[in-house]
Amino acid sequence: MRKLYLKKVILYNETSSKNFNHHEIGEYIKEMIPSSHVEFRKQFFNPRNDTAVELAKIKVRNLDSVSFYQPLYGEIEFEKKILEDPDKASPAVLYDGMRLQQITRESILKGERNMDYLHIVFTKRFFASFDDNDRRYHARVAIFGFPNIISTTGVVEAPAKPKKYYKLRNKFSNLGLAFVENKLKEELHGQFIDYEDERMTQVMKGYSLQAIFYHLFHQSFCLDKNCQLYNGHWQEEVIHAHIKSGRLCSYHDEMLRRYTSEN
Amino acid sequence: MFEKISEKDITKAILKGFARDFEEYAESDVIIIGAGPSGLMAGRYLAQKKIKTLIIERNNYLGGGFWIGGFLMNKVTFRAPAQSILEELSIPFTEYTKGLFVADGPHACSKLIASACETGVMILNMARFEDVVIREEHRIGGVVINWTPVSALPREITCVDPVGLEAKLVIDASGHDAVVVRKLEERGIIKIPGYGAMWVEKSEDAIIEHTGEAFPGLAVCGMAVSTTYGLPRMGPTFGAMLLSGEKVGKVMYEKIIS
Ligand SMILES: [Zn+2]
Numbered sequence: 019m020r021k022l023y024l025k026k027v028i029l030y031n032e033t034s035s036k037n038f039n040h041h042e043i044g045e046y047i048k049e050m051i052p053s054s055h056v057e058f059r060k061q062f063f064n065p066r067n068d069t070a071v072e073l074a075k076i077k078v079r080n081l082d083s084v085s086f087y088q089p090l091y092g093e094i095e096f097e098k099k100i101l102e103d104p105d106k107a108s109p110a111v112l113y114d115g116m117r118l119q120q121i122t123r124e125s126i127l128k129g130e131r132n133m134d135y136l137h138i139v140f141t142k143r144f145f146a147s148f149d150d151n152d153r154r155y156h157a158r159v160a161i162f163g164f165p166n167i168i169s170t171t172g173v174v175e176a177p178a179k180p181k182k183y184y185k186l187r188n189k190f191s192n193l194g195l196a197f198v199e200n201k202l203k204e205e206l207h208g209q210f211i212d213y214e215d216e217r218m219t220q221v222m223k224g225y226s227l228q229a230i231f232y233h234l235f236h237q238s239f240c241l242d243k244n245c246q247l248y249n250g251h252w253q254e255e256v257i258h259a260h261i262k263s264g265r266l267c268s269y270h271d272e273m274l275r276r277y278t279s280e281n
Numbered sequence: 282m283f284e285k286i287s288e289k290d291i292t293k294a295i296l297k298g299f300a301r302d303f304e305e306y307a308e309s310d311v312i313i314i315g316a317g318p319s320g321l322m323a324g325r326y327l328a329q330k331k332i333k334t335l336i337i338e339r340n341n342y343l344g345g346g347f348w349i350g351g352f353l354m355n356k357v358t359f360r361a362p363a364q365s366i367l368e369e370l371s372i373p374f375t376e377y378t379k380g381l382f383v384a385d386g387p388h389a390c391s392k393l394i395a396s397a398c399e400t401g402v403m404i405l406n407m408a409r410f411e412d413v414v415i416r417e418e419h420r421i422g423g424v425v426i427n428w429t430p431v432s433a434l435p436r437e438i439t440c441v442d443p444v445g446l447e448a449k450l451v452i453d454a455s456g457h458d459a460v461v462v463r464k465l466e467e468r469g470i471i472k473i474p475g476y477g478a479m480w481v482e483k484s485e486d487a488i489i490e491h492t493g494e495a496f497p498g499l500a501v502c503g504m505a506v507s508t509t510y511g512l513p514r515m516g517p518t519f520g521a522m523l524l525s526g527e528k529v530g531k532v533m534y535e536k537i538i539s
Binding site: 077079080087088090091092093095096099106108109110111200 | 484491
């Protein structure tokens, strides 16, 4: 088994949401793992000429098949804009998460491409991963590994919202988007994580812990619904694990404690 | 009561007027396919800037789906900041809740049509887009059109040959059909995606963001944007259509004067 170690955590924040504070997440990580150093960076990509083309190429084209092809001129131009200002990333563009991770991996500085470093990229980009079991893409909040990519859009869009949300949406969709959105906000206030949600930083602490557990112990999930490592598929579960509970279960807490006492 | 005028004079007046315009617009700066809300906004913007602009519409009426809102009810809704365009077009509206505005469909649509026509944009209705004109190395240089009724005839008697019209830029404003973009795909020049992220309600912004040149010489606006880029389909969102039309006008204007 490889030696568990974590020298430095680098947090990249590509969003400019006023309700997401990556410094607060850094503080939280230092609290959980006092031996780690945390560094903050703004942008992740150091775009080479072909990065925009590569990113445009890995868009999910169909939910039920993995197929990539030459992007349109307009798609490449769109990616160039996002590389300049990552905050412009759109929730309507879905990327293949594994390939996004590959492309981001190549952008990591040479000296920082080893297991002493934990890279966490907070992005507005929205991604999915293909599931070989049901042969479909599923939206994700995070892709763990090297680097870890956590999506502030994913946490809004990937976990399923309360059933009532979909009922209302179907009922009112003919009356126009504007009407539906107002209606949904009124009736389901607080029951799901929304864009610019005040709870965004708190939720992201939990996903950051999942990235750390994946890095140190090769396990990022827990079956205990009260544990921050619980892999919630419903907004209600996400809110429960990260906001209402907001802590690790005793087993995982002990695991982390043992690590910090040895390092 | 009316002046006595012979049948032949009427015929001549129609023919001459049409021929003069048609000849002048055989070569335009911009050709827009589709006279729905986004196409009209684009044409209005460009013609205001003295850009020679032709709109091709397959129906005899203009305005596309802008006459009617959800559930066939003739109220149309807009989200801020789209009400600024309503103001600009002198369309009366009321604020339903904060940031959500309601207007009368027929009133809004007819105002937009009139406003576009007053800028001097040329409109050819009852004409259908058939194909693209491709200039050098994969660049769109115009369109091929035919009369709408011709396409409704049985194949063996469709003896009316289409005509080609040239332009520096073409805008596909044909709605979800995205007829120009689809034609490029049919010809194997590009491949367009299926619909990606079905989860997302927030695709209005994405429509605006993606509005612009999709392929050299061809821009997209309105619902054609969602087909071209595989953005999620959505219900009626006239605000996004109007803003997208205005944006494509701006982008194409910059392109032409540069
Ligand atoms: Zn646990």
